[in-house]
Amino acid sequence: MTSLSRRIIAQRLGVTFPEGQTTLSEIDFRGDPGEFVSILGPSGCGKSTFLRCVAGLQKPTTGSLLCEDEEPSASRIAFVFQDPNLLPWRNVHQNVGLPLELERQSSEQIAVRATDAIQLVGLEQNDSSKLPHMLSGGMRMRVSLARALVTDPHVLLLDEPFAALDEISRQMLNEELLRLWQQQGWTTLFVTHNVTEAVFLSQRVIVMSRRPATIIDEFTIDFDQPRDAELRGTPAFAETTRRVSAALRGAMS
Amino acid sequence: MKQFARVVLTRVAPPLIASAVFVGLWAVAIQLFQVKSFLAPMPGDVWRVFVRERETLWHACWLTGQAAVFGLLLSVVCGFVVAAVFSQSKIVRYSLYPYAIFLQTVPIVAIAPLLVMWFGYGGSGVIAVAFILSVFPIIANVTEGMTSVPRSLHELFDLNRASRWQRFTKLQVPYSLPYLVTGVRTSSGLSVIGAIVGEFFVGYGGDGFGLGYLIRVTAERFQTDQLFAAVILSTLLGVMIFAVVSFVAEKCLSRFRAI
Numbered sequence: 147m148t149s150l151s152r153r154i155i156a157q158r159l160g161v162t163f164p165e166g167q168t169t170l171s172e173i174d175f176r177g178d179p180g181e182f183v184s185i186l187g188p189s190g191c192g193k194s195t196f197l198r199c200v201a202g203l204q205k206p207t208t209g210s211l212l213c214e215d216e217e218p219s220a221s222r223i224a225f226v227f228q229d230p231n232l233l234p235w236r237n238v239h240q241n242v243g244l245p246l247e248l249e250r251q252s253s254e255q256i257a258v259r260a261t262d263a264i265q266l267v268g269l270e271q272n273d274s275s276k277l278p279h280m281l282s283g284g285m286r287m288r289v290s291l292a293r294a295l296v297t298d299p300h301v302l303l304l305d306e307p308f309a310a311l312d313e314i315s316r317q318m319l320n321e322e323l324l325r326l327w328q329q330q331g332w333t334t335l336f337v338t339h340n341v342t343e344a345v346f347l348s349q350r351v352i353v354m355s356r357r358p359a360t361i362i363d364e365f366t367i368d369f370d371q372p373r374d375a376e377l378r379g380t381p382a383f384a385e386t387t388r389r390v391s392a393a394l395r396g397a398m399s
Numbered sequence: 400m401k402q403f404a405r406v407v408l409t410r411v412a413p414p415l416i417a418s419a420v421f422v423g424l425w426a427v428a429i430q431l432f433q434v435k436s437f438l439a440p441m442p443g444d445v446w447r448v449f450v451r452e453r454e455t456l457w458h459a460c461w462l463t464g465q466a467a468v469f470g471l472l473l474s475v476v477c478g479f480v481v482a483a484v485f486s487q488s489k490i491v492r493y494s495l496y497p498y499a500i501f502l503q504t505v506p507i508v509a510i511a512p513l514l515v516m517w518f519g520y521g522g523s524g525v526i527a528v529a530f531i532l533s534v535f536p537i538i539a540n541v542t543e544g545m546t547s548v549p550r551s552l553h554e555l556f557d558l559n560r561a562s563r564w565q566r567f568t569k570l571q572v573p574y575s576l577p578y579l580v581t582g583v584r585t586s587s588g589l590s591v592i593g594a595i596v597g598e599f600f601v602g603y604g605g606d607g608f609g610l611g612y613l614i615r616v617t618a619e620r621f622q623t624d625q626l627f628a629a630v631i632l633s634t635l636l637g638v639m640i641f642a643v644v645s646f647v648a649e650k651c652l653s654r655f656r657a658i
Contacts, residue, residue, distance in 0.1 A: 201558060202558075203558065223558075225554075225558050227551055231551050233570075244555075244559070244569075247569070248561045248569075297559075
């Protein structure tokens with residue numbers, strides 16, 4: 147799997163729902179190819195709505211959104227939902243292969259690529275035939291990640307994917323995600339409400355205000371790559387986390 | 400073996416004992432209050448009917464069971480197709496669903512003569528009644544299943560640009576299978592009732608008779624012991640079809656339920 151990366155450019159993006167509720171206003175955002183950006187903000191502020199716009203699941207009502215110089219297209223954009231969102235009647239391998247199946251790829255092709263993706267996210271081959279209800283929360287999330295990666299995306303969007311996991315599973319998946327990102331180089335947008343997670347993963351953290359959300363703060367996180375679990379214990383990490391937390395507090399009040 | 404013994408002790412023995420007690424009380428009550436035998440027969444009389452008339456009863460049961468099963472199968476196929484159409488368009492659903500409810504509320508007794516006119520005396524008339532009575536729960540449940548797929552799963556298909564057909568076959572159909580099972584369970588009992596009601600009014604002409612006909616005729620002749628035997632058999636038939644449906648569903652669909 148080799149991936150290209152794409153630039154994401156939002157200009158004065160706004161979303162007003164038909165009921166008249168303005169969720170996003172005047173979002174100016176630029177995500178460079180291969181960049182890892184986290185989006186923090188008060189819960190319910192519209193972080194997810196922004197991500198859904200980029201994915202093409204939500205139409206912006208004002209402004210524009212470009213992936214490089216094409217209209218947002220779903221073909222090379224992968225989305226990881228907050229919930230693993232697996233089809234309960236399909237086993238792991240069948241769930242991971244679903245996007246390829248919908249693209250009408252040959253079954254040999256699907257088998258090979260799904261197997262690769264399953265391996266990539268650190269699942270065992272003998273997990274392939276298990277049904278989702280037989281897996282732990284962390285494993286389900288890995289399956290969901292594998293399903294997103296199986297199409298070899300250019301842009302990876304993650305909507306609070308690890309929010310429901312216990313702390314250790316979350317940390318392990320963070321490290322895994324970072325390793326894959328370095329290897330694959332997707333342009334990545336990661337929505338979270340966890341400051342530590344955002345700082346650990348990202349090259350850049352943006353902070354959104356309360357609804358109607360707009361970008362109010364931005365931090366460049368320049369810890370060296372590759373990062374490992376040790377980083378979380380360093381004073382520099384603590385200091386950065388403190389600064390980002392203070393900005394988030396500001397956004398909430 | 401221990402497991403088996405426990406199942407027998409806790410799940411099989413108690414209902415058997417309960418029914419034995421009930422039959423005993425029934426016999427005592429008839430003796431005690433000197434109930435006339437044409438009003439309520441002694442359990443022993445009913446048993447003797449089962450033994451004496453076993454071939455007639457078996458044949459009637461077979462015919463009724465056949466009509467019920469064909470009616471039910473027809474309901475599954477037609478109900479599923481109708482629900483599939485309903486699931487694809489809100490406008491179609493809103494326009495036609497109220498008329499599907501007609502099937503539920505139509506007084507079958509009133510339209511039975513019409514069905515005889517249309518289908519003639521014979522099996523197809525009985526099957527038609529079984530079908531009309533049992534199709535609605537399947538339409539209702541499968542429509543419910545196909546239209547209640549969570550939005551997040553639809554979005555997964557949106558993201559991957561699924562066609563309408565892919566969405567239908569790979570998402571809506573499998574998602575609605577447990578709903579189909581619920582519908583078929585409800586319908587299985589109704590199909591037996593439908594077959595019996597059908598036989599009441601339609602019958603099979605010269606090709607023999609089912610439990611419904613037996614119930615009507617024995618009631619008219621005050622042959623209460625035979626009436627009881629026919630009613631008990633009808634009930635067992637319903638239970639049996641229900642059990643088969645449940646068993647098959649359990650075997651085939653366990654993975655579809657675990658959400």
